[in-house]
Ligand code: FAD
């Protein structure tokens with residue numbers, strides 16, 4: 001209907017006043033995908049907009065408004081976007097203005113950012129957790145983005161697809177193999193629950209590996225599709241810097257090219273470190289190899305005593321593989337040591353052998369085979385005694401080195417830590433070269449965890465391309481160690497809290513307990529544990545949350561919000577529990593360590 005007569009004039013006047021009163025106004029239709037895309041763009045940019053949905057108006061009113069808009073702007077379609085009174089156009093016009101870096105300055109009434117002449121706005125080196133998140137977020141904000149991801153094979157030749165450490169050789173296969181061990185635990189519990197299992201079946205290593213690897217391949221494919229959908233260019237090429245705006249890449253056929261970009265993100269992660277001892281690189285494997293090992297590993301020795309060594313020894317033992325761990329000093333450095341020792345004791349009771357206070361000095365092949373027969377020579381960490389251990393597989397997990405030494409960072413002015421080799425950044429993840437950023441495992445001082453890298457990648461893209469100022473908060477990050485008895489924690493260990501606040505200002509509430517699911521099989525009595533570390537002078541604010549027991553990841557994630565918001569002991573006491581769960585133990589903690597009362601528990 002044409003906006004004629006006084007009605008039409010009234011609509012025109014109303015449209016004019018809406019355009020004048022609102023910095024950004026979008027005339028839209030609720031069902032239109034292009035309108036939704038533009039509304040989502042402004043939302044991602046953090047820009048408040050006025051939206052007028054023409055299809056929700058009464059009767060013919062919407063059609064009359066559309067006629068008035070044609071008369072005003074010459075544009076028939078929606079979305080019809082106006083900024084500061086100026087007609088911008090439809091979906092493509094608005095995206096084009098944004099791609100030219102003009103949209104935000106226009107909205108803010110600022111001078112436009114100078115245009116650049118590089119091929120890309122943003123190149124991300126490393127297609128792992130952090131790099132994929134940042135690249136997709138930047139592309140969603142209208143930027144021209146490429147991701148270079150290339151996997152250098154391990155010394156024994158293992159390689160994998162797109163997605164980085166987490167999906168291929170980290171969190172995902174680890175959790176699946178941990179689950180395989182939990183299924184085994186459930187099967188040995190089954191007779192107590194009335195299941196007549198004739199004998200406990202054995203685990204088929206080749207079948208497990210095949211299923212895990214097939215699942216990973218489906219994820220690799222999903223990541224490629226997601227990059228394509230987000231219009232990110234995927235380059236399966238290894239990158240090194242030529243200068244601060246140029247990289248040289250090489251593909252698996254050795255073909256080289258140079259590409260330029262206005263901004264770069266280094267998200268190359270890290271790779272397992274090998275000890276400098278004879279036989280290590282030739283004869284040992286790492287977490288990069290174990291999840292796709294084509295033959296049964298036989299008897300395994302894990303070297304190292306942190307997340308990876310303990311998790312791997314835990315799931316290997318849980319699926320019936322004879323496993324041992326060579327521990328240089330303590331378990332789980334940096335974690336609450338009371339709980340670290342409880343984890344060690346529990347694993348030992350469930351069949352994992354520990355060589356505590358030893359370091360390897362040499363690995364020798366005794367006999368060829370798949371698996372081979374290997375001899376590990378070791379010496380005391382603090383003494384001269386020697387030890388020899390015969391196994392089939394040596395799995396080294398003594399930490400990870402950042403992939404920075406092949407990036408030619410010297411050509412860019414990006415500084416790295418002399419000690420760790422990781423990239424130095426400021427709180428905005430910016431390196432010492434202003435157009436180059438670094439996130440994830442490769443950045444100095446950042447916890448090596450997938451959700452940390454993803455969070456940092458998303459927020460960085462929004463800061464770089466959407467005017468956001470929100471920084472990643474690297475404090476109170478929850479984490480879980482997936483050992484047979486899982487351990488989740490947030491914040492400080494008891495010993496760190498005492499160091500920071502003083503013993504007299506710390507109160508620890510704790511309880512041992514038996515998870516209900518372990519009661520009928522009569523296992524792990526009083527092995528599960530909850531502990532809250534509280535600061536007395538701050539109304540018993542919880543600065544350390546520690547949970548040892550089943551489903552630790554789920555329990556800990558749930559409490560993470562409360563702890564991040566500064567929950568006190570009283571807040572947790574006043575929360576009603578869910579019965580019967582293991583997590584409810586936190587809501588009824590009343591034994592303090594200072595009281596000296598035993599924390600062991602009986603009954604419901
Ligand atoms: P990555 O995911 O490592 O990705 C970096 C990518 O860059 C890789 O694909 C690499 O090949 C590529 N690359 C390197 N150099 C170049 C180059 N020059 N050119 C092109 N490409 C390059 N975290 C958790 O939160 N929970 C867990 O349960 C967990 N379990 C883990 C278990 C194991 C065994 C391991 C090893 C790690 C685990 N982690 C876990 C840690 C988690 O996997 C990492 O923190 C996370 O993957 C880091 O992401 P990122 O983006 O920094 O790097």
Ligand code: NDP
Pocket residue numbers: 275303304305306307308309311327328329330331332333359360397398399400447448449479480481482
């Ligand atoms: P870490 O750096 O955490 O620990 C290294 C371990 O190896 C320590 O126990 C250390 O002992 C020992 N070690 C170091 N050098 C030697 C040596 N030369 N000989 C013998 N032992 C040695 O490494 P990880 O490889 O376990 O894990 C890397 C990171 O991956 C973790 O920090 C974590 O962030 C991430 N990750 C996360 C997981 C999760 O979220 N569940 C699971 C797995 C990994 P010492 O204490 O004496 O120094």
